[in-house]
Amino acid sequence: xxxxxxxxxxxxxxxxxxxxxxxxxxxxxxxxxxxxxxxxxxxxxxxxxxxxxxxxxxxxxxxxxxxxxxxxxxxxxxxxxxxxxxxxxxxxxxxxxxxxxxxxxxxxxxxxxxxxxxxxxxxxxxxxxxxx
Amino acid sequence: xxxxxxxxxxxxxxxxxxxxxxxxxxxxxxxxxxxxxxxxxxxxxxxxxxxxxxxxxxxxxxxxxxxxxxxxxxxxxxxxxxxxxxxxxxxxxxxxxxxxxxxxxxxxxxxxxxxxxxxxxxxxxxxxxxxx
Amino acid sequence: xxxxxxxxxxxxxxxxxxxxxxxxxxxxxxxxxxxxxxxxxxxxxxxxxxxxxxxxxxxxxxxxxxxxxxxxxxxxxxxxxxxxxxxxxxxxxxxxxxxxxxxxxxxxxxxxxxxxxxxxxxxxxxxxxxxx
Amino acid sequence: xxxxxxxxxxxxxxxxxxxxxxxxxxxxxxxxxxxxxxxxxxxxxxxxxxxxxxxxxxxxxxxxxxxxxxxxxxxxxxxxxxxxxxxxxxxxxxxxxxxxxxxxxxxxxxxxxxxxxxxxxxxxxxxxxxxx
Amino acid sequence: xxxxxxxxxxxxxxxxxxxxxxxxxxxxxxxxxxxxxxxxxxxxxxxxxxxxxxxxxxxxxxxxxxxxxxxxxxxxxxxxxxxxxxxxxxxxxxxxxxxxxxxxxxxxxxxxxxxxxxxxxxxxxxxxxxxx
Amino acid sequence: xxxxxxxxxxxxxxxxxxxxxxxxxxxxxxxxxxxxxxxxxxxxxxxxxxxxxxxxxxxxxxxxxxxxxxxxxxxxxxxxxxxxxxxxxxxxxxxxxxxxxxxxxxxxxxxxxxxxxxxxxxxxxxxxxxxx
Numbered sequence: 001x002x003x004x005x006x007x008x009x010x011x012x013x014x015x016x017x018x019x020x021x022x023x024x025x026x027x028x029x030x031x032x033x034x035x036x037x038x039x040x041x042x043x044x045x046x047x048x049x050x051x052x053x054x055x056x057x058x059x060x061x062x063x064x065x066x067x068x069x070x071x072x073x074x075x076x077x078x079x080x081x082x083x084x085x086x087x088x089x090x091x092x093x094x095x096x097x098x099x100x101x102x103x104x105x106x107x108x109x110x111x112x113x114x115x116x117x118x119x120x121x122x123x124x125x126x127x128x129x130x131x132x
Numbered sequence: 133x134x135x136x137x138x139x140x141x142x143x144x145x146x147x148x149x150x151x152x153x154x155x156x157x158x159x160x161x162x163x164x165x166x167x168x169x170x171x172x173x174x175x176x177x178x179x180x181x182x183x184x185x186x187x188x189x190x191x192x193x194x195x196x197x198x199x200x201x202x203x204x205x206x207x208x209x210x211x212x213x214x215x216x217x218x219x220x221x222x223x224x225x226x227x228x229x230x231x232x233x234x235x236x237x238x239x240x241x242x243x244x245x246x247x248x249x250x251x252x253x254x255x256x257x258x259x260x261x262x263x264x
Numbered sequence: 265x266x267x268x269x270x271x272x273x274x275x276x277x278x279x280x281x282x283x284x285x286x287x288x289x290x291x292x293x294x295x296x297x298x299x300x301x302x303x304x305x306x307x308x309x310x311x312x313x314x315x316x317x318x319x320x321x322x323x324x325x326x327x328x329x330x331x332x333x334x335x336x337x338x339x340x341x342x343x344x345x346x347x348x349x350x351x352x353x354x355x356x357x358x359x360x361x362x363x364x365x366x367x368x369x370x371x372x373x374x375x376x377x378x379x380x381x382x383x384x385x386x387x388x389x390x391x392x393x394x395x396x
Numbered sequence: 397x398x399x400x401x402x403x404x405x406x407x408x409x410x411x412x413x414x415x416x417x418x419x420x421x422x423x424x425x426x427x428x429x430x431x432x433x434x435x436x437x438x439x440x441x442x443x444x445x446x447x448x449x450x451x452x453x454x455x456x457x458x459x460x461x462x463x464x465x466x467x468x469x470x471x472x473x474x475x476x477x478x479x480x481x482x483x484x485x486x487x488x489x490x491x492x493x494x495x496x497x498x499x500x501x502x503x504x505x506x507x508x509x510x511x512x513x514x515x516x517x518x519x520x521x522x523x524x525x526x527x528x
Numbered sequence: 529x530x531x532x533x534x535x536x537x538x539x540x541x542x543x544x545x546x547x548x549x550x551x552x553x554x555x556x557x558x559x560x561x562x563x564x565x566x567x568x569x570x571x572x573x574x575x576x577x578x579x580x581x582x583x584x585x586x587x588x589x590x591x592x593x594x595x596x597x598x599x600x601x602x603x604x605x606x607x608x609x610x611x612x613x614x615x616x617x618x619x620x621x622x623x624x625x626x627x628x629x630x631x632x633x634x635x636x637x638x639x640x641x642x643x644x645x646x647x648x649x650x651x652x653x654x655x656x657x658x659x660x
Numbered sequence: 661x662x663x664x665x666x667x668x669x670x671x672x673x674x675x676x677x678x679x680x681x682x683x684x685x686x687x688x689x690x691x692x693x694x695x696x697x698x699x700x701x702x703x704x705x706x707x708x709x710x711x712x713x714x715x716x717x718x719x720x721x722x723x724x725x726x727x728x729x730x731x732x733x734x735x736x737x738x739x740x741x742x743x744x745x746x747x748x749x750x751x752x753x754x755x756x757x758x759x760x761x762x763x764x765x766x767x768x769x770x771x772x773x774x775x776x777x778x779x780x781x782x783x784x785x786x787x788x789x790x791x792x
Contacts, residue, residue, distance in 0.1 A: 001526075033386045126135065129135075347576050425539060656662050
């Protein structure tokens with residue numbers, strides 16, 4: 001099994017609802033350093049898993065919809081805690097939607113899966129892994 | 133599949149028995165930078181894999197039983213080489229024991245597995261992965 | 265010249281005023297991974313630059329006054345952009361104040377200077393260096 | 397499941413054929429920071445996955461066949477794009493060949509699999525995973 | 529003293545002339561992860577050392593002149609070894625030229641100095657520091 | 661000013677005497693990831709600060725005298741706490757001695773200074789800087 005990973009980042013404000021979050025119940029924020037991994041059993045005719053330039057653009061577009069925002073004000077996240085693990089899924093699902101819509105080119109049909117990891121600090125990170 | 137990882141570290145002295153270890157047969161030591169990963173298929177009602185504050189406390193407690201010690205003097209490791217891979221298992225099994233005993237809260241019953249990685253330097257690390 | 269550095273982090277929300285900031289004029293946030301460096305020409309009788317345990321507590325206390333907050337709401341930052349470089353100075357000056365007030369012990373009188381670096385992502389960081 | 401990873405690097409020149417590669421169609425080069433992971437279900441009598449000294453030598457030997465070369469001139473890569481993902485497979489397969497030939501010692505027969513990751517920069521890397 | 533650092537990278541082919549370089553006398557290549565640090569005694573009216581967006585564009589432009597090339601074929605490097613330390617100076621001097629030409633805005637006149645670090649692997653890097 | 665840095669590591673056991681060290685008064689150990697930086701105002705005729713191959717050998721030799729040992733048993737450290745900052749000086753002074761003795765070649769006479777940094781974990785490190 002092959003994989004290719006690209007790294008980018010986003011910066012957001014949010015608060016988290018629930019006693020378990022302690023001081024993070026207050027409005028605060030985070031930088032997420034985001035690693036998006038694309039998996040595929042065989043390489044295409046060019047010898048690649050995915051066009052890395054296109055993949056970087058798609059990742060940047062997905063992060064651009066989220067970044068430099070207060071996620072508490074975004075309708076799509078109403079009633080949901082935007083935890084690191086939940087956002088890993090959001091990014092992963094949006095990458096999958098764009099891949100299926102053709103944004104990664106024809107070869108993306110051969111992709112087996114995606115993993116998205118969001119690093120919230122040097123001591124904590126979360127991932128979501130899904131088939132494609 | 134979701135996962136959350138937290139990082140901490142411990143510092144120990146030990147020696148390793150067997151020709152394969154060369155100069156590491158002498159009493160020496162190591163800093164292990166420890167990554168503990170908790171896996172779970174779905175998020176709980178708060179939108180998390182595990183209470184990260186509690187998980188960090190439990191990891192610190194497990195590492196506190198090992199750190200700032202000469203492992204050659206610890207009865208529990210008599211007759212056993214405390215290699216990086218063996219210690220990854222020790223930390224993993226102790227985290228699992230505490231999870232089952234309730235230290236991570238009720239939601240820990242939903243955890244699917246654990247991975248513990250011990251980095252012994254910038255060029256070598258070892259992991260142990262187990263179900264929970 | 266000797267130095268000792270310790271790392272911690274903080275997570276905040278804020279917005280930045282001025283066209284130069286582009287989308288960062290909107291309310292967003294950041295994780296800052298913070299490196300605090302203490303400099304000293306000679307070691308003390310224990311062979312150290314500073315009591316690293318105390319230094320870590322003082323750094324945590326200073327970051328605790330800032331973290332898990334929306335800096336736009338903090339009176340002390342009214343009329344000031346809380347850029348990464350400006351916050352590096354804030355953290356540095358507050359560490360210096362506490363050092364002078366004795367929080368690092370008597371030996372802190374021998375410290376020559378401080379450097380504080382705030383990493384806002386894997387591709388950008390800022391520092392402030394000052395005498396002590 | 398246990399694993400042990402060792403890190404080394406190689407530096408090569410090459411060009412990539414195909415419009416998808418944009419400016420990388422020109423002769424250029426790369427440093428690949430290489431992580432080789434060895435997996436095994438149980439530890440041997442010494443408490444290890446593999447003799448890490450031998451594994452490091454074998455990895456260095458495999459990388460030595462590739463490094464400080466223009467891969468465009470190497471007969472073995474004629475007609476093939478030496479992308480990061482393709483080279484991850486080359487390194488992985490050569491490590492597997494040497495393991496089967498006894499270079500890692502007798503215990504290598506118990507190894508379950510290999511993962512090789514090549515980091516081409518701080519923002520992109522590729523892996524190949526295979527059984528052994 | 530304040531500083532701001534931004535990170536980018538470039539990938540080149542080259543060879544190095546002189547016995548001291550051993551196998552690196554052959555045509556090979558490197559990824560350089562590049563850190564450009566801008567120093568300034570005081571912040572501007574916006575609270576910044578430099579417009580980080582502009583600085584990133586200028587760094588990318590400078591690296592774009594070098595990247596995805598065989599430096600042995602570039603007239604400007606004829607008769608010169610393009611070592612990591614020599615390239616750190618090239619990048620630094622070109623950033624300084626562009627700063628003086630206004631590419632970083634008016635505030636760049638207040639910059640005191642530049643440091644450019646090129647990381648050629650996880651175990652070796654070189655820097656060049658100059659006034660501005 | 662130019663500089664070149666190389667990274668290596670060592671693993672030792674030791675204990676630290678003095679209440680300030682808390683649990684580190686017990687016999688324990690550490691991995692030190694060591695960065696040795698060589699500074700020089702101008703490059704030599706080959707375009708380098710120092711022969712990096714030789715510098716790596718000299719660093720390895722210096723670390724080899726310390727590594728895989730219990731520093732409490734070494735006569736040279738009797739009556740001295742082998743703190744991270746103190747060891748940074750030891751490594752630095754020994755590199756300087758070898759440089760003056762010719763181990764880095766003739767060009768080493770042009771070196772202006774050395775910085776040695778020992779990383780004891782992902783959250784703490786110490787440096788010693790000296791002229792040469």
